[in-house]
Amino acid sequence: MNKHINKVAIIGSGIMGSGIACHFANIGVQVLLLDIVPRELNEKEKSKGLTMEDKAVRNRLVNDSLAAALKSKPSPIYHKQFAKRIVTGNLEDDIAKVSDVDWIIEVVVERLDIKKQVFENLEKHRTQGTLISSNTSGIPIQFMSEGRSDDFQAHFCGTHFFNPARYLKLFEIIPGPKTKPEVLDFLNGYGEKFLGKTAVVAKDTPAFIGNRIGIFSIMSLFHLVKELGMTVEEIDKLTGPVIGRPKSATFRTVDVVGLDTLVHVARGIHENCTDDERHNLFKLPGFIDTMVQNQWLGSKSGQGFYKKISGKDGKSEILTLDLDTMDYRSKKSAKFATLELTKTVDKVIDRFSILVDGKDKAGEFYRKSFGQIFAYVSHRIPEITDELYKIDDAMKAGFGWEHGPFQIWDAIGIEKGLEFIKSEGQQAADWVHQMLASGHKSFYTVKGGATYAYDIPSQSAKKVPGQDAFIILDNIRNSNEVFKNSGVVVEDLGDGILNVEFQSKMNTIGGDVIAGLNKAIDLAEKDFQGLVVGNQAANFSVGANIGMIFMMAVEQEYDELNLAIKLFQDTMMRMRYSAIPTISAPHGMTLGGGCELSLHADKVVAAAETYIGLVEFGVGVIPGGGGSKEMTLRASDTFRKNDVELNVLQEYFLTIGMAKVSTSAYEAYDLGVLQKGKDIVVVNKDRQIATAKAYAQLMAERGYTKPIPRKDVKVLGKQALGMFLVGTDSMEAGHYISEHDKKIANKLAYVMAGGDLSEASYVTEQYLLDLEREAFLSLCTERKTLERIQHMLKTGKPLRN
Template structure:
């Protein structure tokens, strides 16, 4: 008999600090009823500390809440009055300060109130889970573990799951499934060692970079130029990351390593550099205090110069030689040239990577089950494109291992600890299609067999893995139509940023026809982000520049008819959205039978930003939805939200916010784990087909706000124009948006059909596209990727 799934109806988070409050926010995002606990306030409302933390959630950027209204769903509580409420909770997450004595005291206090089968988890970033378990009653050991979220918990994919010695296997697997599907996390099972996997390797990488910064006399801004996107890491690189994390927090994590890893061969380096300690002593703790390694003065970003003990203007750039080396695509050649170069920047990169490889290989057996978990922990927790083992294997395992050995023998490495025997056993790496190296078995460990991963048709890949690309139905230069299951087709675009070109429109039409004739349904899904950046403006501008106005209008008409083809297909067309869905991409999903959107979907009809209006049926669809939802026939009242959204080119900050903006329907599905998106979309398409799906009837009696509605919108625009909040061309664009949404020059309450609204869209779009101000905006955006206000 299989283990029943873990059901979490209600949760509690203990500690309303930065992490605790944001964990509570993300549980609430996922519709988990959540209590947030902290100490009672000394004055006023006993829940004052928690209430302040909840209020602060609505102000933070990036936003912890998928929409601000969810803040009201978090239940405030305090330890003096509300401990009995813990008896209602299936999951309790402790997220107080990293003091083992404080955590133990809290556990002793709450233990009598926990129900027998509830799970207690600590969000500690590195304290021993077994040591924390000691204070708990014996029966709670089986339901206790570490669950370490990375900051900010809504956005960082990694969650480390750390069992204690007695944690039941079904608790671990159940939590893994809950974290994966409900909260959208990438779960790595870590061993109970200090700082676990992500911070053990990630913080060492930063310490190594700091050591070599000093040894080679490089500036902090130079090191950040070297250790950011130039080598596949986030823009925050090394020292900006430290500023974001907080230099006091960074110092604390380093001290934890110093205190808890006395036998580590690299122990002598587990000390905060003098300049880091000096900044902390001065109260310069990074971003939260306005100064750390960097300080912003006016519009200038200044960087600390340790020699001058003062901030100076940023001047750090990658040298020409190193820049040329980093452009080499072949990883073995790139790393060989870095090692051979006398340039201090090249030597810094080689030395930092060498010591990272050395440290990670030496400690693999102690901290993780296998090499895959280490690489995923660093990729998901620190935002690297490749983990340390992937970088090493990609650069040539045997050659790099011999170089590391040479440097150890020559005393150049940070430690003289020998490489493990398995590194030098003749292998070509640690990752293969069959699995990743696990020291405990001396062989390859395949991926987890937890049933939750059957929902991921295309999980995040590790080096050496090849995906099952399914069977191709047809393929062109612009699209591929294929399937994994014989009855549901999948359409994927092949254009840059998945933009929509005439060839993509043709591909959609062809796919719908094939699906109607041969399949139960189809899904529009992309292999990566974005879903679509919208219409290919460059292609459209070419025909316009050539004066082919009729051809240009025919192209717009084809776009509209393709949207309508999606909407009225005889089989369900489901859009699977993640990342950006702009312009035409947004319009296609609006016309789908259903949209399945990842939580982190950024959806918008952004054409006003380039002096145009949506003309792929988006305005038509908003007008139709307004008519369908208007209470008492007040269409204009419903359209106010839509007009503001389109005229201001608003983009949702989440899938939930897209519902608030009217760009997703209330009935559309939100998925928290983007790797489960295709599975859910196919399931939804099949469910619609099984229910005997029929497309909606053509709408022939749409009540519109008419010319009085347009006049009302224009009146507000005049005030904005006179106040110089908008330009004359903004007024022109917004007026045409208003005219389309309101149904043109007809009386209020007039009934029109969908084609009438499409014709209005197309007329205004073509007119705007011929205006010099719009053409300036389009060209500027194509060149810079930024909007122009002219």
């Protein structure tokens, strides 16, 4: 199907509808967002003398919903300007406008009668061939299109986004009885390529794939918490980051999503899946019934499994629900010996075999919970899907799991997993035993850089489709390794392009990473055509190894620290002035030194979800790896005839001085960290390394020429320095900044002004680097800077002293 999506209509502007509208606006699509007309005037409208005929009244519901969404945190929109791509209206005055869109998405209340009525009205105005879909999370797709025309049914299906639509990647596509195969193929490709989603075609079964497995997992834990006599805190400790799941783990996640939402889906599965072998597990335990009756629904009602209160001293406290007494009490710490054994194991996938061998209650919990979910997912094939990898994809993309259940089962061992299943009084599906009997010892294998998953009908491993657009570093790391030390792995991506992948904790940049970067540039200049700096961890890099800086500063090893900072600077300059094109591929947290590396690459291919900035002020220093120099240079390049140059420079100064971090890659353009016309943004992070490689190839093929070091950076000298110093004085006098904040800001001012030159002058990059390094080192001699670094190392939070 050759189709272009230029304009979509979203019917229903609630939390989900507005979120979907914002995400289409994120990717440049025009959006028509419609909702019902209010039944009556509110008090504010009455006081203004408005009537039910006024447009502001008729569009009140949709406008209020969209405004609330745009104010929510985290934001559903990449950049506030993108909201202009959304036009609002109502279903009485504006429904005819759907004739002009390429795709209509219904997101109204989860009631079949209302949905069918909406579709009946839409069909009166819909143009033939227009895609139409429902965002239902559970109503059978086959029932919704009953009575509609053949063309409607041929272009109709379910397209289930997960909330929040910007951040959760799962995009379930559910065919109706008469949906054209080419419609499914188109939506599958569009979801992955343009929406940045993990698109999964599911069967039309209750709750589809993600919610069927996800709600089972949560309900299983609801029952286990009572069976094992555990607390809310203990379950959340065991089901959070230690096993590659969100920090909100289980009970906090339910509070955020809303207990009523979970109960609605669980009841739907219980009512509609009577043949499910674990049918009774979907019956709500007593404590959930009590919470629903008390309207303890989570964040939306002010209390759920957790409750925030203000103490007598004005400080807030988080209380926890005691599931035995159903009273709130102070939070208790949760500690397990088994978890201590995993602290030195960085890769989550390597922890599972340790966790299930635990001799304490944690080990027992993992054996039971994994045994239950392994059995359950095995029986869902072929009921909800024919392919096991789709279950893993759904759980990773929809629930934020780092690894899906079949991947975890592989990590533990299939035979061991079967033992856990048996211990729980359950049975795995027959196909698992048949798989083992046929000689297949794992669900997944990797061959030639591609992932293969076991295919049940053919009893063979088949290549997981859709990988051709991706480069999966986990799949090529061992076979394509060119160089490795404790900080990096350098891989051959093919076609003359190398990739350097950080391997340090949180991808911090220390001595081994710097050495690895230099080695990668050496290798690329000698035998290759280009270099990508990229990884597929949760974050690109949280910055320089401040622990190393702290130790050198405490020991007063200032010569060694000076050499270390100069090596960092020199390495960043090699990124800029190497003989081959260098591409940075940032994503997630890209802070401090990670940001500086991206500033010095020839090109940045950033994931849309990149939170990038120079945050060194938080630890009492200025950017010392070329960041202060580079922002001064970029300010100089931005100066235009008749500009008030001081104002331009001030914007770049404030970006560093306020430690600004973008909330998306698009915001990074505003900060001057990304450059329009040079750096690009990709919505699907899975495509990022492949896209970066393609740009490196293109630059090399077009005849890349090594840049010439800059000697024409315009600095403003005393004029700028005086302005900055007056500003920091007034900020301190107004108690907006501390004395030490002022000292750091003044050091930065000296660098970005180019020193106390008597007039505006042109200087070299090295001149600014020397100023920057001198300022950085002098701040490392300050007690309050060391206090800030130490506090960050201990707590992970900045100290304002």
